[in-house]
Amino acid sequence: MVTIYRGRPGLSRRELLKRGSAAGALLIISGSAVLNTSEAWGLESTTLKPETIATLIQMARDIYPHDQVPDRYYAIAIKSHDELAGKDADHKALIEQGIADLDQKSGAGGYTGLGWEEERVAVLKQVEGTPFFQAIRGGLVVGLYNQKEVWPIFGYEGESYSKGGYIARGFDDIDWL
Amino acid sequence: MAAPYDLNDDGVVVIIGSGASGGTLGNELAQKGIDVVILEAGPRIEYTDFINDEWDSFGQLAWLDNRTTGGGWRVHKDFPNLPAWIVKAVGGTTTHWAGASLRFDEHEFKALTTYGKVDGANLLDWPITLADLEPYYAKAEDKMGVTRTNGIEGLPGNNNFKVFKAGADKLGYKECHTGRMSINSAERDGRMGCQQTGFCFQGCKWGAKWSTLYTEIPKGEATGKLEVRPNSQVLKIEHDDSGKVTSVVYADKDGKQQSQKARVVCVAANSIESPRLLLNSASAKFPDGLANSSGQVGKNYMRHTTGSVYAIFDKPVHFWRGTVMAGIIRDESKHDPSRGFVGGYELETLSLGLPFMAAFLDPGAWGRSFTSALDHYDSMAGMWIVGEDMPQEQNAVKLHGELKDKYGMPIPDVWFTDHPNDVAMRNHAYKQGTALYEAVGATRTFPTPPYPSTHNLGTNRMSEKASDGVVNKWGQTHDIKNLFVSDGSQFTTGGAENPTLTIVTLAIRQADYIAEQMGAKNI
Numbered sequence: 001m002v003t004i005y006r007g008r009p010g011l012s013r014r015e016l017l018k019r020g021s022a023a024g025a026l027l028i029i030s031g032s033a034v035l036n037t038s039e040a041w042g043l044e045s046t047t048l049k050p051e052t053i054a055t056l057i058q059m060a061r062d063i064y065p066h067d068q069v070p071d072r073y074y075a076i077a078i079k080s081h082d083e084l085a086g087k088d089a090d091h092k093a094l095i096e097q098g099i100a101d102l103d104q105k106s107g108a109g110g111y112t113g114l115g116w117e118e119e120r121v122a123v124l125k126q127v128e129g130t131p132f133f134q135a136i137r138g139g140l141v142v143g144l145y146n147q148k149e150v151w152p153i154f155g156y157e158g159e160s161y162s163k164g165g166y167i168a169r170g171f172d173d174i175d176w177l
Numbered sequence: 178m179a180a181p182y183d184l185n186d187d188g189v190v191v192i193i194g195s196g197a198s199g200g201t202l203g204n205e206l207a208q209k210g211i212d213v214v215i216l217e218a219g220p221r222i223e224y225t226d227f228i229n230d231e232w233d234s235f236g237q238l239a240w241l242d243n244r245t246t247g248g249g250w251r252v253h254k255d256f257p258n259l260p261a262w263i264v265k266a267v268g269g270t271t272t273h274w275a276g277a278s279l280r281f282d283e284h285e286f287k288a289l290t291t292y293g294k295v296d297g298a299n300l301l302d303w304p305i306t307l308a309d310l311e312p313y314y315a316k317a318e319d320k321m322g323v324t325r326t327n328g329i330e331g332l333p334g335n336n337n338f339k340v341f342k343a344g345a346d347k348l349g350y351k352e353c354h355t356g357r358m359s360i361n362s363a364e365r366d367g368r369m370g371c372q373q374t375g376f377c378f379q380g381c382k383w384g385a386k387w388s389t390l391y392t393e394i395p396k397g398e399a400t401g402k403l404e405v406r407p408n409s410q411v412l413k414i415e416h417d418d419s420g421k422v423t424s425v426v427y428a429d430k431d432g433k434q435q436s437q438k439a440r441v442v443c444v445a446a447n448s449i450e451s452p453r454l455l456l457n458s459a460s461a462k463f464p465d466g467l468a469n470s471s472g473q474v475g476k477n478y479m480r481h482t483t484g485s486v487y488a489i490f491d492k493p494v495h496f497w498r499g500t501v502m503a504g505i506i507r508d509e510s511k512h513d514p515s516r517g518f519v520g521g522y523e524l525e526t527l528s529l530g531l532p533f534m535a536a537f538l539d540p541g542a543w544g545r546s547f548t549s550a551l552d553h554y555d556s557m558a559g560m561w562i563v564g565e566d567m568p569q570e571q572n573a574v575k576l577h578g579e580l581k582d583k584y585g586m587p588i589p590d591v592w593f594t595d596h597p598n599d600v601a602m603r604n605h606a607y608k609q610g611t612a613l614y615e616a617v618g619a620t621r622t623f624p625t626p627p628y629p630s631t632h633n634l635g636t637n638r639m640s641e642k643a644s645d646g647v648v649n650k651w652g653q654t655h656d657i658k659n660l661f662v663s664d665g666s667q668f669t670t671g672g673a674e675n676p677t678l679t680i681v682t683l684a685i686r687q688a689d690y691i692a693e694q695m696g697a698k699n700i
Contacts, residue, residue, distance in 0.1 A: 063543045121544060137543055145535035146232050155555030156531035159229035161382045165372030171499035174336040176492045177343045
């Protein structure tokens with residue numbers, strides 16, 4: 001089984017290998033799995049190529065960049081495309097061709113080879129009107145922001161009925177006005 | 178006990194819809210001893226089953242049947258199949274509404290007289306005045322338990338309101354308070370007080386906010402004179418050779434078509450479904466649809482001039498805590514053409530949870546400009562703009578030429594384009610909202626585009642003359658005397674105020690008229 005190490009753009013493979021899992025958000029592709037050793041999670045791809053999933057995770061972060069949100073939530077947010085691709089050959093083609101197009105537009109190192117977010121965003125700008133981009137972006141609006149585990153990162157408290165609402169829990173506690 | 182009525186009982190008043198108008202009208206008629214059947218398209222979901230989660234609740238309550246849109250409004254681009262955010266359930270959109278309960282101002286019933294002719298606008302005076310409605314407004318306020326009326330205390334201000342009020346004071350606004358809300362500030366009418374839970378739009382799980390679901394409807398049912406049939410989607414209203422309506426055809430919970438005979442039919446299905454139903458009921462005698470001799474059915478679709486202003490501060494606000502619409506500024510609701518537009522608008526606080534903020538702050542936007550706003554979600558404050566929009570004939574609910582629902586009926590196609598007056602008003606409101614928040618130290622503000630419509634109005638408008646509109650001053654159609662329109666589609670013009678109080682008021686008044694006309698055997 002071939003293991004491909006793919007890291008954050010800006011780091012050469014040599015640097016990545018040197019740093020190993022200490023590199024931070026290092027995505028490793030092993031067989032059909034995308035692994036993140038520092039966050040200790042893996043995502044098994046069923047239909048899409050694992051490289052495609054790794055690129056989708058980067059793309060998701062570039063579309064809705066929140067530096068305080070770990071990769072795993074972006075991975076969860078795009079996972080539905082792998083599931084849908086398994087049921088719908090058209091969707092599979094949409095995603096695989098969309099990612100191939102991104103890589104092609106990004107030059108020799110592909111999309112994830114572009115070091116700066118600005119460079120990747122410039123590529124995304126070229127495709128933002130495409131059904132591929134809109135499928136990814138549209139899916140993220142719910143797929144990312146509706147994860148209950150993500151809410152506390154933004155301070156959002158979610159359901160409150162079971163706690164008796166906020167009448168005794170700070171609905172009017174602002175103290176800086 | 179809820180009365181069950183026979184499908185062949187031709188003595189009943191059939192009301193289509195159970196929301197602010199249908200639920201109220203049904204109870205009012207039942208209290209007078211009149212037999213009523215309410216046909217409601219959606220399921221009956223009791224308030225304890227509401228969900229404190231934006232998307233899950235949306236799936237539970239929202240009207241999600243396919244609709245199409247057209248015209249220049251941004252909703253057409255961002256939410257092409259969701260022109261309106263309204264509810265398909267017993268209680269209708271009173272489960273979802275924020276609770277703001279404001280009377281129209283006197284001049285708003287005389288829009289044409291007050292504003293004069295406005296190019297491109299189909300303005301008309303209402304055939305009624307504020308004085309006609311005042312006694313009924315008083316009844317509605319008592320029924321709904323509106324705060325700041327009938328000696329009912331205002332709600333306490335939450336964090337979002339406190340920021341709003343501080344800005345209002347800095348700008349010199351005089352009329353800013355926690356609103357006239359149909360949300361109990363203390364226990365009243367067997368319902369508890371507001372617990373500041375923050376999920377008003379998802380249905381109040383305490384029942385503190387007035388909804389026909391747990392006020393009017395059970396009260397009407399208790400008389401034994403009201404039957405509510407949920408999961409009953411009305412397809413067509415039928416008439417006899419004389420042109421009187423005689424029965425209502427609907428698909429029951431199993432999708433089977435049924436026909437309920439009726440003495441009187443009241444259409445209370447909101448401003449998209451009500452005209453759709455009249456148009457879909459076209460017959461050899463009425464080839465353009467029922468009650469459409471004026472050609473105005475479906476026309477003059479209004480949605481209020483809306484928009485939001487959100488702002489970020491350098492300290493936390495936690496604006497999702499507590500009443501969603503927690504306060505109001507009324508100073509801009511006057512008619513003052515020196516601002517560059519006719520009519521006025523209200524500013525009302527609003528908050529969204531993180532999932533809906535992501536969906537609605539700037540639909541379609543991506544990248545750091547967008548995400549850095551959400552990064553400061555806990556330091557946001559927000560307000561909603563609601564102002565009078567101009568009725569325009571080409572803004573309309575039409576029947577789709579090709580697409581049909583699962584019962585074979587053409588789906589509604591909702592067209593809307595802002596009038597230049599609407600744009601000028603919205604821009605003024607954006608400017609004022611931005612200045613308000615900057616006065617309190619906002620570091621960044623967001624003029625946020627309108628959401629899918631919650632205030633759907635005007636598509637069966639009330640008029641003195643039969644040639645100008647669809648219904649008379651009682652909501653009775655000009656063409657068919659035992660056919661009524663009871664919902665916000667009657668509105669001749671929209672006013673600046675959230676419409677529910679006026680819808681309920683018109684329903685109470687219509688109930689008196691229907692009872693009197695039935696008593697006199699005129700219908």
